[in-house]
Amino acid sequence: MNDMIRIDDLVFKYTRDDTGEEVNAIKGVSFAIEKGSFTAIIGRNGSGKSTLAKNINALLLPTSGFVYVNGYNTSIQENLWDVRQSAAMVFQNPDNQIVSSIVEDDVAFGPENLGVESAEIRRRVDESLKAVNMYHNRKKAPHMLSGGQKQRIAIAGAIAMKPDCIVFDEPTAMLDPKGRSEVMAIINSLNEEGITVILITHFMEEAAEADRVIIMDDGVVRLDGTPEEVFSHADELREMNLDIPMPVELARRLRARGIDIPADIINIEEMVEYLCQYR
Amino acid sequence: MLRDITLGQYYPGESWIHRLDPRVKIIAALVYVAALFIVDNLIGFAIALAALAAVIIISKVPLSFILKGLKLIFLIIIFTVIMNLFMIKGGDVLVEIGPLSIEEKGLYTAFFMAARLILLIIGSSMLTLTTKPISLTDGIEALLSPFSKIGVPAHELAMMMTIALRFIPTLLEETDKIMKAQQARGADFESGNLISRAKSLIPILIPLFIGAFRIAHDLAMAMEARCYRGGQHRSRMNAMKLSGRDAAASVMLAVFLAAVIVIRIVL
Amino acid sequence: MSIQVNNLTHIYSPGLPHESVALDDVTFSAEDGEFIGIIGHTGSGKSTLVQHLNGLLKPTSGSIIVSGTDITGPGVVMREIRKKIGLVFQYPEYQLFEETVEKDVAFGPRNLGLSEEEIEERVREAIGLVGLDYEAVRERSPFDLSGGQKRRVAIAGVIAMKPEVLILDEPTAGLDPKAHRDVLEMIEKIHAHEENIIILVSHNMNDIARLADKVLVMDRGKLAMQGTPEEVFAEEERLEAIGLALPQPAQLMKMAREKGLAFEGSFLTLDAVEEALYNYLKKDQI
Numbered sequence: 001m002n003d004m005i006r007i008d009d010l011v012f013k014y015t016r017d018d019t020g021e022e023v024n025a026i027k028g029v030s031f032a033i034e035k036g037s038f039t040a041i042i043g044r045n046g047s048g049k050s051t052l053a054k055n056i057n058a059l060l061l062p063t064s065g066f067v068y069v070n071g072y073n074t075s076i077q078e079n080l081w082d083v084r085q086s087a088a089m090v091f092q093n094p095d096n097q098i099v100s101s102i103v104e105d106d107v108a109f110g111p112e113n114l115g116v117e118s119a120e121i122r123r124r125v126d127e128s129l130k131a132v133n134m135y136h137n138r139k140k141a142p143h144m145l146s147g148g149q150k151q152r153i154a155i156a157g158a159i160a161m162k163p164d165c166i167v168f169d170e171p172t173a174m175l176d177p178k179g180r181s182e183v184m185a186i187i188n189s190l191n192e193e194g195i196t197v198i199l200i201t202h203f204m205e206e207a208a209e210a211d212r213v214i215i216m217d218d219g220v221v222r223l224d225g226t227p228e229e230v231f232s233h234a235d236e237l238r239e240m241n242l243d244i245p246m247p248v249e250l251a252r253r254l255r256a257r258g259i260d261i262p263a264d265i266i267n268i269e270e271m272v273e274y275l276c277q278y279r
Numbered sequence: 280m281l282r283d284i285t286l287g288q289y290y291p292g293e294s295w296i297h298r299l300d301p302r303v304k305i306i307a308a309l310v311y312v313a314a315l316f317i318v319d320n321l322i323g324f325a326i327a328l329a330a331l332a333a334v335i336i337i338s339k340v341p342l343s344f345i346l347k348g349l350k351l352i353f354l355i356i357i358f359t360v361i362m363n364l365f366m367i368k369g370g371d372v373l374v375e376i377g378p379l380s381i382e383e384k385g386l387y388t389a390f391f392m393a394a395r396l397i398l399l400i401i402g403s404s405m406l407t408l409t410t411k412p413i414s415l416t417d418g419i420e421a422l423l424s425p426f427s428k429i430g431v432p433a434h435e436l437a438m439m440m441t442i443a444l445r446f447i448p449t450l451l452e453e454t455d456k457i458m459k460a461q462q463a464r465g466a467d468f469e470s471g472n473l474i475s476r477a478k479s480l481i482p483i484l485i486p487l488f489i490g491a492f493r494i495a496h497d498l499a500m501a502m503e504a505r506c507y508r509g510g511q512h513r514s515r516m517n518a519m520k521l522s523g524r525d526a527a528a529s530v531m532l533a534v535f536l537a538a539v540i541v542i543r544i545v546l
Numbered sequence: 547m548s549i550q551v552n553n554l555t556h557i558y559s560p561g562l563p564h565e566s567v568a569l570d571d572v573t574f575s576a577e578d579g580e581f582i583g584i585i586g587h588t589g590s591g592k593s594t595l596v597q598h599l600n601g602l603l604k605p606t607s608g609s610i611i612v613s614g615t616d617i618t619g620p621g622v623v624m625r626e627i628r629k630k631i632g633l634v635f636q637y638p639e640y641q642l643f644e645e646t647v648e649k650d651v652a653f654g655p656r657n658l659g660l661s662e663e664e665i666e667e668r669v670r671e672a673i674g675l676v677g678l679d680y681e682a683v684r685e686r687s688p689f690d691l692s693g694g695q696k697r698r699v700a701i702a703g704v705i706a707m708k709p710e711v712l713i714l715d716e717p718t719a720g721l722d723p724k725a726h727r728d729v730l731e732m733i734e735k736i737h738a739h740e741e742n743i744i745i746l747v748s749h750n751m752n753d754i755a756r757l758a759d760k761v762l763v764m765d766r767g768k769l770a771m772q773g774t775p776e777e778v779f780a781e782e783e784r785l786e787a788i789g790l791a792l793p794q795p796a797q798l799m800k801m802a803r804e805k806g807l808a809f810e811g812s813f814l815t816l817d818a819v820e821e822a823l824y825n826y827l828k829k830d831q832i
Contacts, residue, residue: 018690044722045693057504081506089504096497099505101445102413108516110505121516143448146588157505173720176588176749177791202722241724246794246816253820259827268794272801275823278830279807453640459602460641463633464703465625465657482653485643489689 004165004196005033005056005087009065012051025051027219028065035164038188038197040207040227043216044241049200052216053169056198058083070164085114088158092170094150095142103145103153104129104138110161121160128156132186148179155186165196172203184209204231204245208266215240228264247271290408296338297409300525301418307532308406314539315395315402323542324394330535331402338409345408349400356396363389416440421519427510434510446494450487457486547613547710549599549631549743550575554608556594568594569605570767576711576743576760583758583775584747585790590764592747596713599745600633612711629658632709636716638700639693647673647691647699648684654707665706672706673699675739677732694725698732705736712736713745718753730757755779755793755814763788776812795819 012026026048033039043049054060055067058074070086072079088110091097100106104125111121129135132152142150151171158166168187172180184206191197199210207213213230215223217240223230231237231248238244244252247268251261265271296304311330318324335342346353363385370383407415420437427433458468461482468479556569569591576582586592597603599610601617601624609616617627632654635641644650651672655665673680676698683691688699701717714733718726730753737744748754754761754775761778763771765788771778779785779796792800799813799822809826813819 044724054500059500059504081508084504084506089501091497091501091504093497095449096494097501099445099498099502100413100441105413105516109502109507112514112516113506113508113512115512115514117514118516118518121514125516141448142445143452154501161505178587178789204723243723247798250795250798250816250820250823253816254823254827257824259824259831268798268801271798272805272807275802275807275826276805278827456635457641459597460633460635460638462602462624463600463628463635464641464654465628465707466653467624467657482641482643486641490640 002035003032003068004035004037004070005198006068007031007052007055007065008068010052010055010062010067011064012048012055012060013063025219026055029216029219029221030065031214031221031224033165033196033198035196036191036194037212038191038199038210039212039214040199040201040210041214041216042200042202042204042207042242044202047216048219049216050169053089053167053198053200056087056167057089059089081114085161086163087165087167088161088163089167089169090151090154090158090171092173094147094154094174097154098142098150098157101141101143103134103140103142106142106153107138107156107160110157114161124160124162125156128159131159131190132156133182146179147175148182151175151179151183152186155183155190159190159195163195165198166190167198167200169200170202171199172201172206202242204243205267208245215242227266231266232263288404288407289411290338290340290344292339292409294337294339294409295524296334296405298524299409299528300519300521301410301414302421302519303521303525303528303532304406304410305415305418305422307528308403310532310536311402312399314536315399317539317543318395319391319543320546322546323539324391324398326535326538326542327398328394331398331405334405335401338405340405340408345401345404349404352400353397356393356400359396360389360393363392412444413441416444417515417517417519434513438510442498449494450491453490454483454487457483457490547578547743548575549613549711550611551599552609552611554595554598554610555606556598556603557606560606567767569598572608572767572769574762574769574772576745578743579737579741580743581737581757581759582743582745583754583761584745584764585749585751585754585761586764586770587789591767592764593715594767595764596633596715596745596747599711599713600631601627602633625658628654628707628709630709631711632704632707632713634701634704634712634714634717636719637697638704638717639688639696641703642688642696642700645687646685647678647688650688650699651702651706654703658707668706668708669702672702675705675732675736676702677728677735678702694721694728697721697725697729701729701732705740708740709742711743711745712740713747715747716749717746718748718750733757751779751791751793752795755796763790775814779814780812 008030010026010029013022013024015022029052041049041052051060055062056069058080061075067074069083072082072086074083098106099109107125107128108121111124126135129138132155134149134152134156137145137149142153172183175183187197187199188209199206201207208227210227213225213227214221215230222240223233223236231244234244234248234252245266248266250271251265255261262274265274315327318327364381365379365385367385367388368382372380372382373386374381416437420433423431423433423436466479466482551572551574554569554572558566558568572595584592594603598605605618609618612630642650644653648669651669652665655668670680673683678695678698688696691699717733718729721729733744746757758775761773761775762769763778770788771781771784779792782792782800785792793814795813795816795818799809799819802809809822813822
């Protein structure tokens with residue numbers, strides 16, 4: 001069994017509080033995510049990507065269809081804690097997910113809820129804080145830290161639960177460029193250590209770092225493949241009002257003017273390498 | 280800036296008192312308050328004062344820092360004392376000023392009232408001055424947990440306090456931002472009569488409440504995602520353990536209480 | 547209309563142990579119809595600077611002269627400053643509070659003491675300028691709108707005050723790419739329509755390079771650089787030392803130059819890079 005997550009024909013509907021109308025947020029989505037992989041899920045606001053993330057963590061349960069996390073069916077009540085321990089989650093707003101007024105106590109929150117024994121919690125907290133480079137700030141109050149630092153604390157809180165998979169729901173949307181690159185560096189290093197990463201984002205540059213990109217639009221999966229494959233569908237991406245990474249857009253424009261550029265150029269480094277061939 | 284405000288008046292330190300188990304300190308504070316109501320004579324007050332002085336000295340919290348935080352409360356005490364002085368009658372008349380007079384019993388009551396209140400306030404503030412708010416929360420939870428069987432929501436109360444402590448600075452910052460933003464739209468919070476001033480708070484309060492609900496919603500989701508399911512099954516990273524220090528403090532507390540009771544009975 | 551900032555200094559908690567210099571001797575000016583971009587790290591003093599321009603903070607020393615009036619001087623009526631200078635904060639949708647969009651947008655103009663007809667006129671115009679349909683949204687609750695629409699309503703609330711200088715602090719923060727593009731287009735439209743001075747604070751170098759006539763670079767409270775985007779982004783080493791990135795097209799060309807490819811000049815936009823690369827590649831390929 002190599003699937004970290006398996007989604008079978010997931011449908012999710014909910015009723016809006018204000019208007020009472022029924023919203024079809026996810027309209028039949030199926031895919032599997034391999035253990036140890038790094039998948040980016042992209043889509044504009046309202047495409048259903050965040051709803052999907054919450055279904056993976058059993059914060060929302062399927063209207064129909066199934067979600068399996070590490071083999072556990074999320075719809076079965078007894079599996080709830082195994083699901084949430086297997087697939088941890090980091091949210092968008094760094095402020096609104098930190099529970100305690102002391103950094104290390106917050107990181108301990110997850111393992112405490114799991115009933116882990118004190119000495120082991122201590123060990124995990126120290127390890128997790130070191131992994132996100134925040135050990136020196138362990139006694140600080142969260143409100144004295146920057147957005148990027150707070151987001152790293154939230155990531156440490158997820159790691160401390162020893163999950164196999166972490167779902168990041170737009171973790172960089174509210175950060176400045178510095179905080180954004182700090183958080184991306186940590187996400188990459190966690191994936192290198194074997195944690196399955198699912199990154200929900202609308203920044204294409206971040207998606208370009210993944211092994212696989214899934215594009216969602218209007219509650220369905222529109223594109224699914226390596227970043228190279230997905231970005232080659234530039235017209236479709238535009239039609240969905242998504243951005244294209246700058247080097248991909250550049251290659252597309254040059255190609256339109258008769259220049260022969262390979263389709264697998266997706267970042268600046270690859271573009272420069274290609275240019276150097278014609279020195 | 281608003282975020283600089285210290286909460287619970289904690290005075291950071293590593294003194295013997297600071298390092299005591301919060302449960303011991305909470306009980307000590309309760310015992311001390313009770314003792315102040317047992318005491319009814321000068322010797323008793325002298326002992327209570329000496330005990331408090333010893334705690335202050337050992338804690339290394341500067342007296343000026345303690346008093347600074349209590350200015351407003353002292354005003355209230357002075358007012359109470361004056362009321363007592365003139366209102367309570369009995370015994371010899373000591374001073375007469377026009378229609379007002381101070382009588383022996385009034386002086387006596389006013390003195391004890393003042394001494395009791397001052398010791399009570401300083402004594403209980405020593406608890407918050409030497410205990411981190413978060414440890415205080417843990418202590419309250421631990422002390423209340425035996426009562427959870429009879430329906431006292433010990434864990435829930437403690438969690439509420441923890442979250443309040445965490446989000447008060449965030450909400451203060453948010454208030455600051457909203458005020459500035461509305462000022463930039465020409466809102467005026469300073470002039471006008473009481474009604475128009477109260478009205479001018481609406482543009483601050485509504486966004487603030489909506490913000491607080493948003494935080495509550497996000498936080499609830501984040502806590503659930505981190506497997507929060509109330510107090511059951513929950514372990515703690517820093518399990519509270521009593522040390523020799525705590526035993527020593529408990530003995531001293533017992534001696535103090537005994538002394539106060541004996542003096543009350545004997546004298 | 548002009549704005550002249552002279553030797554602006556702001557010290558937080560002066561005389562206390564945690565005294566900190568938030569602004570240190572900042573001097574610049576902006577003329578009629580200019581589009582100014584301000585870049586710098588979080589904590590570099592950008593927000594402190596724009597709050598001074600709006601009179602929300604008073605400088606420790608220095609002056610801000612708006613069309614001949616020193617707004618830091620004694621006896622200045624705040625309402626007069628706010629008529630001239632509008633400030634849109636980060637995440638402005640978090641300040642919405644009225645029951646309807648129309649009432650919320652009217653809050654600013656009403657505070658200026660305008661007549662009811664004037665207010666209605668301005669609200670209608672502002673809602674149109676931010677790209678919303680006045681008739682469709684006026685009676686709706688601002689809280690029922692989408693994230694991008696809420697932000698537009700909040701911006702309309704400031705535009706309706708018809709400021710001669712419009713300051714926007716990170717107006718696209720947290721938006722998806724579509725909403726990001728829409729908000730920038732909207733700002734360009736407002737700039738063209740109102741012919742006001744725009745001051746845009748942003749972390750997005752691509753946007754700044756594309757839109758600004760003049761760029762101010764803030765670093766640890768000081769105005770580290772100012773000039774046209776071409777001038778500022780040409781100083782690659784200094785920007786790197788401050789820790790600021792180049793616009794992406796410029797990054798690509800910088801890296802190519804470092805590999806020994808001869809691309810001269812400034813490449814701030816995709817169009818410029820496309821032209822240069824086309825000319826470079828066509829001789830080999832076509």
